[in-house]
Amino acid sequence: MSAAPLRRLHEAPSRPGAARPAPARPTTEIRPRLRAVGAPEQARSLAPFAWLCVLIILTALTSVLLFNTTMAQGAYERRDLKIEIANLHQERSSLVTAIEANSAPTRLADAAKEMGMRPAETYGFVSLADGAAGADGGQGGRP
Template identity: 35%
Template sequence: MRAPAEARSRAPFIIACMSILAGALLCALLLNTSMVNGSFQMLSDKVELGTVAQDTQTLQTELEQARSSLPAKARALGMVESDDPVMLRLSDGAVLDAGQKP
């Protein structure tokens, strides 16, 4: 006759299953936290992009207004358009033709 088999403890198996479960839950939590952080960063970037786009549009509008009002302001200062434009070199005060390089 054989000796009766000793009953094995199930504790190591249960501990292994619980640690695998805990590890999987921890990984899921870290992944979810990372995704939420990325989502908030994306939202912040979209808001910043909208602000920059709005500022760009405002500056372009101001530039167009300045370009359209420049001739009138020049005439108000007594300036006239020249048919033969010339350039003035500031370093020595020489007057150059438009075709000449400074």
């Protein structure tokens, strides 16, 4: 506090060039007695809020890490499946080629000779209309 005398609330501040009011006489007002006031409420600690923020950040980072790991694992599985599919396509292609080579007429004739079969001397026919089967006398099924 300064050593300057305090002005009363009901007094107007003095302006330059204005007349000064007469000094006020001390009044005999009764001042209220002083009483004890409770201590001010202590400010809340920021520690719980900081721990909550750290917990939220750690949870977010952990979930991102788990998500990223799951996605990487899925990518590896996808790559492995693509490789397996490519291998199966290649195997299928080689099997189809082998089947086509083994089903060629010359290969079938050679395989039949190796098994002891011989060519037929006469040719026959089957009629689906009446279920008859018979030989055509070496005509090869031609009329």
